[in-house]
Amino acid sequence: MNHLISRNITQLEAVARMRRDFIANVSHELRTPLTSIQGYTETLLDSAPENNHNREFLEIIRKSAVRMSRLTEDLLTLARVESGEQRFDIQRVAPADVLQEVVESFRELARTQSVELKVEGAAPNSVLADSEAIHQVFSNLVDNALKYATSGGRIILGARPMAQAVEFYVQDFGPGIPSEHLARLFERFYRVDKARSRESGGTGLGLAIAKHIVMAHGGAIRAQSDLNHGSTFLFTLPLAH
16 A cells, blocks of 8 residues: 555656646747747837837737746746755845845835835844845735735835744735635635736736745745735744754
8 A cells, every 4th residue: 555655656746747847848948939029029119100000019919928928937937946946045144134125126116106115023033045035035925915005005024033933924904815715825826816916917926936935945934814904924934043
């Protein structure tokens, strides 16, 4: 019986690896033609008269190419992280530095949406992390929060100490997420509001990428929410002893 279970697990792992390789290969092959489509379309837009009806069609083509390019890049990133091919430069990192970098990156975007981006507190102990990778995690979470934060609202970032880790969080005060969706938020392509997500240009992979990056660091990620009171995304990183 144990031999049969072991063989089934091996077969499942092989299938998962083949799926990742297929997705990565297709995404890689799509990069060049999509870049060409985007580049030629932008060239045509630059030379087209303002009142030309073709500009509308060219703009649709450009936006579609940009969206597909973003999707292929996210698919490649997810495939690398899932397979373990992504190499991380693990260093001692101060939580306050991580949070400050995120605020600086998103301050202007938040301002244009009349949203206050605020750091509530930072744990004093350093963590072990790849700064660039964790910045990507935060970018996905903050970008997601900005889509649902109402004008005049705020987004709170913070980090609090735990027994053997530091827990980072991103809290918004938007409409919140129904409880039945919380367990599936980090699945690839899972969307709570499909129409709104596509309209905002999201690929449906941001939270899945964030999950696998955090897991690769030895941490965990979760979400909690109250309808009409907002949502909080939280993830842990191990302490640097």
